[in-house]
Amino acid sequence: MVILDARNIVKVYGGSSGEGATKALDGVSLSINKGEFVAIMGPSGSGKTTLLNVLSGIDQPTSGEVSISGEEISEMSGDQLALFRRKQLGFVFQEFNLLDSLTVKENIILPMVLEKKTAADMDTKVHGLANLFEIDSILDKYPYNISGGQQQRTAVSRALVNDPAMIFADEPTGNLDSKSSAVIMECFEKIVDELSTTVLLVTHDVFAASYCHKVVFIKDGMIYSSIVKKGSRKEFLNRIMDNLAVLGGRTYDI
Numbered sequence: 001m002v003i004l005d006a007r008n009i010v011k012v013y014g015g016s017s018g019e020g021a022t023k024a025l026d027g028v029s030l031s032i033n034k035g036e037f038v039a040i041m042g043p044s045g046s047g048k049t050t051l052l053n054v055l056s057g058i059d060q061p062t063s064g065e066v067s068i069s070g071e072e073i074s075e076m077s078g079d080q081l082a083l084f085r086r087k088q089l090g091f092v093f094q095e096f097n098l099l100d101s102l103t104v105k106e107n108i109i110l111p112m113v114l115e116k117k118t119a120a121d122m123d124t125k126v127h128g129l130a131n132l133f134e135i136d137s138i139l140d141k142y143p144y145n146i147s148g149g150q151q152q153r154t155a156v157s158r159a160l161v162n163d164p165a166m167i168f169a170d171e172p173t174g175n176l177d178s179k180s181s182a183v184i185m186e187c188f189e190k191i192v193d194e195l196s197t198t199v200l201l202v203t204h205d206v207f208a209a210s211y212c213h214k215v216v217f218i219k220d221g222m223i224y225s226s227i228v229k230k231g232s233r234k235e236f237l238n239r240i241m242d243n244l245a246v247l248g249g250r251t252y253d254i
């Protein structure tokens with residue numbers, strides 16, 4: 001079942017044409033099925049973050065359509081989009097974006113508070129996620145007293161708490177060491193395998209991308225190629241590196 005469908009997306013920054021305009025996306029079409037785990041890779045400046053932002057409704061395309069769960073988000077007003085994002089989507093960022101004045105538990109349940117869920121629902125949910133991601137013992141701590149990897153697992157729990165149709169992640173391992181990156185990617189694997197969540201992430205990190213089912217490569221704002229995992233993660237990692245070598249551009253994190 002297709003969960004995200006993007007058709008002919010164009011994004012121009014700084015006016016639709018003329019001097020000073022940058023065409024960041026140039027006719028991108030992409031479909032993602034429920035339960036897929038997809039990475040977007042490409043050289044610096046190729047349009048990865050722009051694509052993630054347009055697909056997730058953070059930013060509007062200059063032209064083209066995006067639908068998620070059958071709803072055309074490109075036609076929604078700002079308020080409708082904000083509500084749709086809050087109810088249907090989960091976000092994970094490189095910087096974790098946790099609130100320092102709230103405990104881990106409070107950070108996780110914040111989106112449920114906004115949705116006016118019951119205290120019992122919040123409790124059940126937070127303990128289920130904390131158990132899944134092994135952060136039970138730090139629920140009463142504050143973000144500045146836990147490790148980067150624990151902060152990111154808190155952020156992933158928060159992204160999941162309202163059962164989103166899809167999770168979007170921008171460089172989720174960008175601030176983590178290799179061990180914590182592996183733990184976070186295993187968390188994403190768990191939510192795809194055990195909760196059938198759909199995950200789309202942008203990454204420079206070949207190791208992180210090798211956990212995904214599929215990698216889409218973009219260059220100059222266009223889809224260049226895509227590969228699907230067959231065989232082991234190590235074999236997939238080697239194929240990703242081969243494709244990046246063909247793509248050119250900056251050095252990638254391995």
Ligand SMILES: Nc1ncnc2c1ncn2[C@@H]1O[C@H](COP(=O)(O)OP(=O)(O)OP(=O)(O)O)[C@@H](O)[C@H]1O
Pocket residue numbers: 013014022023024042043044045046047048049050051
């Ligand atoms: N707000 C903006 N205003 C103007 N141009 C922008 C803006 N954001 C991005 N761009 C330009 O659009 C193009 C694509 O940028 P984008 O950030 O999507 O690339 P990226 O592949 O995510 O890069 P990186 O890997 O370096 O983060 C680049 O040429 C960039 O300079």
